[in-house]
Amino acid sequence: MTPSPFPANPLQGVATPLDARSQALRVAMVKALQAADRGHMGSAFSLVEMLRVLYDDVLRFDPARPRWAGRDRMVLSKGHGALALYAILADKGFFPAAELARYCRPEGILGGHPEAAKVPGVEASTGSLGHGLPMGMGMAMAVRGQARVFVVVGDGECNEGSVWECALHAAKHGLDNLTVLVDYNHMQSYGPTAEVLPLDPLGGKFAAFGFAVEEVDGHDLGALRAALGRVPFAPGRPSALICHTVKGKGVPLMEHNPEWHHKNRPSAAEIAALLAALEAPDA
Amino acid sequence: MRKTCLDCVYELAKADERIVFIGSDLGSGTLDAFKRELPGRFFMEGISEAHLVGMAAGMALEGRIVYMNTIATFMTRRCYEQIVLDLCLHRAQVRLIGSGGGLVYAPLGPTHQATEDIALMRTLPGMAVFAPADATEMRRLMPHTVDLPGPAYIRLGKGGDPIVTPDRPFVVGQGYPLKAGGDTLIVTTGTTGQMALDAAGQLDAQGIATAVLHLPTLKPLDLEGLLGHLAPARVVVSLEEHTRIGGLGSILAELLAETPFALPKRFARIGLPDAFADQYGSQASLLAHLGLSAEAVARTVLSLHARSRS
Numbered sequence: 329m330t331p332s333p334f335p336a337n338p339l340q341g342v343a344t345p346l347d348a349r350s351q352a353l354r355v356a357m358v359k360a361l362q363a364a365d366r367g368h369m370g371s372a373f374s375l376v377e378m379l380r381v382l383y384d385d386v387l388r389f390d391p392a393r394p395r396w397a398g399r400d401r402m403v404l405s406k407g408h409g410a411l412a413l414y415a416i417l418a419d420k421g422f423f424p425a426a427e428l429a430r431y432c433r434p435e436g437i438l439g440g441h442p443e444a445a446k447v448p449g450v451e452a453s454t455g456s457l458g459h460g461l462p463m464g465m466g467m468a469m470a471v472r473g474q475a476r477v478f479v480v481v482g483d484g485e486c487n488e489g490s491v492w493e494c495a496l497h498a499a500k501h502g503l504d505n506l507t508v509l510v511d512y513n514h515m516q517s518y519g520p521t522a523e524v525l526p527l528d529p530l531g532g533k534f535a536a537f538g539f540a541v542e543e544v545d546g547h548d549l550g551a552l553r554a555a556l557g558r559v560p561f562a563p564g565r566p567s568a569l570i571c572h573t574v575k576g577k578g579v580p581l582m583e584h585n586p587e588w589h590h591k592n593r594p595s596a597a598e599i600a601a602l603l604a605a606l607e608a609p610d611a
Numbered sequence: 612m613r614k615t616c617l618d619c620v621y622e623l624a625k626a627d628e629r630i631v632f633i634g635s636d637l638g639s640g641t642l643d644a645f646k647r648e649l650p651g652r653f654f655m656e657g658i659s660e661a662h663l664v665g666m667a668a669g670m671a672l673e674g675r676i677v678y679m680n681t682i683a684t685f686m687t688r689r690c691y692e693q694i695v696l697d698l699c700l701h702r703a704q705v706r707l708i709g710s711g712g713g714l715v716y717a718p719l720g721p722t723h724q725a726t727e728d729i730a731l732m733r734t735l736p737g738m739a740v741f742a743p744a745d746a747t748e749m750r751r752l753m754p755h756t757v758d759l760p761g762p763a764y765i766r767l768g769k770g771g772d773p774i775v776t777p778d779r780p781f782v783v784g785q786g787y788p789l790k791a792g793g794d795t796l797i798v799t800t801g802t803t804g805q806m807a808l809d810a811a812g813q814l815d816a817q818g819i820a821t822a823v824l825h826l827p828t829l830k831p832l833d834l835e836g837l838l839g840h841l842a843p844a845r846v847v848v849s850l851e852e853h854t855r856i857g858g859l860g861s862i863l864a865e866l867l868a869e870t871p872f873a874l875p876k877r878f879a880r881i882g883l884p885d886a887f888a889d890q891y892g893s894q895a896s897l898l899a900h901l902g903l904s905a906e907a908v909a910r911t912v913l914s915l916h917a918r919s920r921s
Binding site: 443444447449450453455456458459461462463464465466467468469470489490493494496498500529 | 674
């Protein structure tokens with residue numbers, strides 16, 4: 329574990345241990361990174377537990393019928409976290425795990441940002457920030473009474489005005505089948521969100537817009553399960569779950585490190601260090 | 612034309628429960644009957660255009676056919692990335708109805724003048740682009756927009772535009788002759804049909820029999836049909852209430868440059884200059900100020916004929 333450079337935040341899971349399944353999902357992501365020689369790593373490592381709990385414990389879906397009408401929709405609005413989504417979708421059988429080795433390759437379906445037309449299980453093509461939440465909100469309007477919509481946004485993404493436009497509209501319509509999860513790793517590409525564009529009180533902002541809000545350690549599986557098991561947090565209101573996370577969670581050299589927001593050409597030594605940290609987490 | 616278009620959306624929605632309407636913050640009373648009779652499918656959502664295009668895409672991905680209306684510039688300029696990604700990349704069945712195509716809002720200044728909307732929309736993969744000439748054509752067009760496979764942009768004129776189109780069935784992509792003529796052809800789109808007809812009348816009077824072809828669809832185009840209209844012409848002029856860059860004039864220039872016609876052609880684009888409007892006034896006065904009038908069109912045709920003889 330790497331000490332947090334941020335003011336003490338008991339919810340940011342700096343010390344939260346990762347179990348074998350969380351480690352294995354991250355190892356799959358590192359192997360995909362090796363195949364492409366590039367990828368948004370830090371921003372994908374922070375949301376592994378959020379996606380894992382959604383797909384293991386919360387969402388209704390059928391990998392054999394990815395467009396099944398009764399499924400819950402999950403939109404990864406922070407499309408640059410795609411590696412985490414690909415790892416969990418492969419794990420669930422939406423596509424063969426071998427596809428991860430073709431990440432960003434001409435013959436593959438998995439790009440640096442997810443595309444709905446190519447990848448089974450991807451609901452919306454994202455990558456430009458501030459798009460997935462409005463699209464997810466439109467889905468929630470259309471499937472109200474039949475299915476739920478979960479949208480994962482980044483903290484840096486909350487710089488985008490369209491996120492807050494959408495928040496106004498979700499509250500107007502009382503969309504309690506819509507849950508926004510914020511991957512609040514407190515870091516964006518250039519550095520700490522507190523320096524680039526402060527968001528706090530982030531939960532307070534969503535509450536002021538009309539959401540029912542809860543905050544959790546985004547690496548604490550029990551806390552995530554409990555919170556997501558309670559949605560909607562209030563009847564007749566959209567829910568926001570602020571997940572305090574650690575960018576690069578699980579690998580000391582990556583944690584809180586903006587150099588790993590997007591990594592090009594990681595060296596063999598760096599890859600070895602990632603795998604070593606993930607295979608021996610307490611070292 | 613705007614009223615006819617929105618009335619059509621209401622009539623189509625009554626017959627097809629997939630259809631929903633989204634407005635931004637339109638005039639009081641807009642589509643009141645729709646709101647009253649189909650309340651679950653009418654959304655007057657406020658001035659959040661970027662969000663609304665994304666929301667429309669999300670609804671379309673769940674099987675809705677979404678008609679969305681606001682001022683053309685706020686849709687095509689402000690929401691461009693949402694249109695590219697949320698609509699085109701997802702092939703979302705969203706129909707953008709742009710109010711105030713061209714210089715309809717002349718007195719309101721450059722913020723409201725949709726002078727490059729066709730160019731912006733037609734370069735996008737899978738986007739259909741329509742600029743009907745009058746209310747009767749709008750009525751013929753609208754039923755064809757329901758089942759288009761991807762997104763569409765529909766450019767609206769001012770309202771009360773003169774009826775110039777023939778009462779013939781609408782076919783997406785097809786051009787419609789407004790007037791027969793000789794080897795001179797004016798090609799127009801949107802509401803400049805009457806100006807083209809006036810110019811053709813002036814030219815006829817001077818012994819230059821001039822045909823007028825109207826293209827209500829800018830994309831996808833029936834290229835074969837269009838080439839058939841162009842083939843017999845020696846002088847071709849495009850006329851549009853839109854910048855000369857990227858719209859109808861560019862479509863024809865591209866086609867003329869790439870097609871080995873047996874009959875060589877002189878060609879000129881007539882449209883708005885590559886500049887923001889520098890004065891207010893009425894739509895008609897600003898058009899004339901910027902070089903769009905029947906007289907200017909006729910002069911351009913005459914100069915092309917003079918050059919072909921030289």
